[in-house]
Amino acid sequence: MKKIAILLSMVISLGMFAKSADAQVNVSINIGSQPMWGPVGYDYASYYYFPDIDAYYSISKRQFIYLNGNHWVWGSSLPGRYKYDLDRGYKVVINDPDPWTRAPYYRQQYGRYKGWYGKQTIIRNSNDPKYYQWNGRGPKGNNGHDNGNGHGRGNDNNQGHGNGHGHGHDRR
Incomplete structure (x- = not known):
């Protein structure tokens, strides 16, 4: 009986700890x-x-x-x-x-x-990996989207004939 009480108190403590830890992690990303x-x-x-x-x-x-x-x-x-x-x-x-x-x-x-035209990188032109999902850019192998001429390296074991869809000029 004593072991059950100790086990029950441990489970309750862990539950309270998990809940407080969960409440502390609240990051907004948009x-x-x-x-x-x-x-x-x-x-x-x-x-x-x-x-x-x-x-x-x-x-x-x-x-x-x-x-x-x-x-x-x-x-x-x-x-x-x-x-x-x-x-x-x-x-x-x-x-x-x-x-x-x-x-x-x-x-x-x-x-x-005022007048700082073109002095700021925008999401569309970013090479930062955190924007790849939204701007379609990224390294070769990113689902074939290499911003080139449609010959991306996606899903083809890097043989150069993937299902790529180029978006503009090749910047390699």
């Missing part, structure tokens, strides 16, 4: 939710701020937030008047809620990045 034109290096991002046009992008809602007169407006795309290149324009990652409500702060803090 790499796959970020647009292909988003900057690399961030496992999580709530918003992007575009210093060149003083606008924001909500990653979770996939909506742009921009000024129309004196009011912040949400839209699935930027109005044509912006003529903004999302691939080349500089993006600042912001993880504060509703950053447009503190627009003067962000203008002052990140205004120095």
Whole structure:
């Protein structure tokens, strides 16, 4: 009877330890939710701020937030008047809620990045393995996606005739 009580207390202790350890490991990652034109290096991002046009992008809602007169407006795309290149324009990652409500702060803090076109690697162009699943890039043997001419080395024991689907120019 004493052995059963000790065993039962050990099981309960292990269960409580496992539960507390589980509660401590809570990491948010939204790499796959970020647009292909988003900057690399961030496992999580709530918003992007575009210093060149003083606008924001909500990653979770996939909506742009921009000024129309004196009011912040949400839209699935930027109005044509912006003529903004999302691939080349500089993006600042912001993880504060509703950053447009503190627009003067962000203008002052990140205004120095105006005009930094093309100075930021975007997810689409990244060679970082953590983005391969989303940007189709990666080393040879990555399911035949070698960004080349369709002669990837996927599923063919590296014989050069895999089921590859090239995406653009071969950069070897």
